[in-house]
Amino acid sequence: MTTATQTVINVVDRDGASRSVEWEPGQTLMETLRDNDFEVLASCGGTASCATCHVFLDKSIVDELGERSEDELELLEESEHYDANRSRLSCQVDAREALDGATVTVAPEED
Numbered sequence: 001m002t003t004a005t006q007t008v009i010n011v012v013d014r015d016g017a018s019r020s021v022e023w024e025p026g027q028t029l030m031e032t033l034r035d036n037d038f039e040v041l042a043s044c045g046g047t048a049s050c051a052t053c054h055v056f057l058d059k060s061i062v063d064e065l066g067e068r069s070e071d072e073l074e075l076l077e078e079s080e081h082y083d084a085n086r087s088r089l090s091c092q093v094d095a096r097e098a099l100d101g102a103t104v105t106v107a108p109e110e111d
């Protein structure tokens with residue numbers, strides 16, 4: 001059970017292990033993942049230019065979040081693990097409420 005200010009997401013890491021973490025207000029999804037020690041490098045610091053924060057979400061959530069920005073889409077399409085239905089850059093996702101209770105899967109590392 002969550003309150004209006006508390007959002008909990010279930011995160012699956014690259015080893016397939018999952019755990020629930022709390023998404024604090026004011027954070028992007030990338031910051032939440034990084035603060036909870038998931039393998040999200042976020043080397044560009046959240047400016048949609050590195051793609052090291054790539055995650056997969058359910059298609060229904062991706063649809064609900066709406067269009068990706070041009071920069072985000074371009075980077076994702078260059079990723080070898082791009083999935084048109086499920087890929088997002090987590091630094092570009094800040095809609096906490098839309099993801100309450102959702103599962104977020106960290107994308108595999110690029111070769």
Ligand code: FES
Nearest residue numbers: 044046050051091
């Ligand atoms: S942190 Fe670099 S693209 Fe998201």
